[in-house]
Amino acid sequence: MATRQLMLPGDIVKKSNELARAAWAVESVLEPRIVALTAARVRITDKDFQTYEIPTTEILPSGNGEDYVKLKQACRRLLTSAIDIPDKEGNGWTLYSVFSMCRHDPKRMVVQTRFDPGMKSHYLELAGRFTEYNLFEFLMLPTTYSQRLFEVLKSWDDQPERIEPMGALFKMLGVPLSMQRYPDFRRKILQPAHAYITEKTSLRYQWEPAKLQKGRGYDAIRFVFTEARQATVAKKKRAKAEEDQSAKNNRLMRMATNCAMEHHAARRQCTPKDGDDMCALCKRLVTIPKK
Incomplete structure (x- = not known):
């Protein structure tokens, strides 16, 4: 049977940083792909998770019977396997099922999915920093390790560099014990990814x-x-510095204006000291009429 071309929506996936870095051992590229396709359909206006529909042509590279068997296996794992998210103190943890429901409708050629309600804070109630990436790019990644490492790295995209213990990476990427020697980790996972x-x-x-x-x-x-990436970080820092300076200037102008009004009402000149920017500005704002 001829291979179908993937229909790729130009959308953005957003999730909490904790979820992007969670320990999640997957068995096929279909599992992260289905999750990403579902997450891209979550809207900021959603008050709760909906039942999201994904055309099977966006998930499967072809439409043969073997692919549909793999699709069912992937959905079953998303219902039964656990995502392990440690708490901020590092002592406790929370285990989540990814989906609470997954259904294939062969007549309409869609897969219906619904996130587990416990995942709400990781998709619907995002505050502060969160991970986001282009869905199209993610769907192009051909291996589970490249998928997971891509998500992990995107969660650090506000940093010029990151040093991460290998033990933590093993958990996040789901690396089996047989690949945890550095030479094997380098050759089989880091280099290809x-x-x-x-x-x-x-x-x-x-x-x-x-x-x-x-x-x-x-x-x-x-x-x-x-x-x-560093240029993007530098741009963000410059924008923040400009915003801070603007706020400082506005605050200084308000204080200087109040100072000028007080001096004008008292009919006396302002005599600023060296380095007194506020009073120097005040002196320019007010002119005391001569008697």
């Missing part, structure tokens, strides 16, 4: 092994976001 992410997406980064504890082997990975 980097190649796919830089080829299929706009995210640019470099990575290198690092040591958090002296006298031991490599126990962390240092991710360095390249010039384009």
